Amino acid sequence: MSASPNLIEQSFELVASRCADLTPLIYQRLFNERPETRAMFRSQGSELVMGSMLALTIEAILDFAGERRGHFRLIACEVVSHDGYGTPRELFIAFFAVIRDTLRDLLGDERSAEMAQAWDALLAEIEVFAGIAA
Template sequence: MNASLNPIERSFELAASRCADLAPLVYQRLFDAHPETRAMFRSQGSELVMGSMLALTIDAILDFAGERSGHFRLIACEVASHDAYGTPRELFIAFFAIIRDTLRDLLGDEWSAEMAQAWQTLLVEIEAMAGIAA
């Protein structure tokens, strides 16, 4: 497999080589930073929901940071969906930063300045898409 030149994609590639399942790391960080989110997931079957939510989010992030072939539109759709659930937009957006922070910690010394800048730009663009001023 050829390493991606896209810093966002590269951060996920490196993380995948270190961790088979990001979900436990991402959700533990989410629950630690935002304890109120734990109650947003039902008690039975929540692992499947969380895994699916993370997989769809990663797919949307990769498309948003890359080709923008259409998968990234899921972000805007989910903003509206989470609005209907009563999820504050700031909390919705925080999930993306949680993913970034999880990758950064997992990669350690391999987290580059290019990755940091690409992720910062991505988060600002996602905030703009969601209608949140950066």
């Protein structure tokens, strides 16, 4: 496998080689950092919802950071959908930072300064795209 020139994609590729399922790590961090989010998931069957939500989010992140073929539009759609659930936009965006931070921890020394900058720039761009920041 050759490394992707896209640093966001590369970070996911590196993590995939050491972690088969990010779902429990991502949601444990989310619930620790934002305890109010735990109540947003039903008690029965939430693992499937969380796994699906994470998979769609990763797909949207990769498309947003890459060729933007259409999957990235899910971000804007879900902002509106989560508005309907009463989810504050800042909380919606926090999920992306949780993903970044979980990958950062898993990558350890393999995470380059350039990769960190790419993630920070991506999150700032997603905030603008989602109508959080100007």
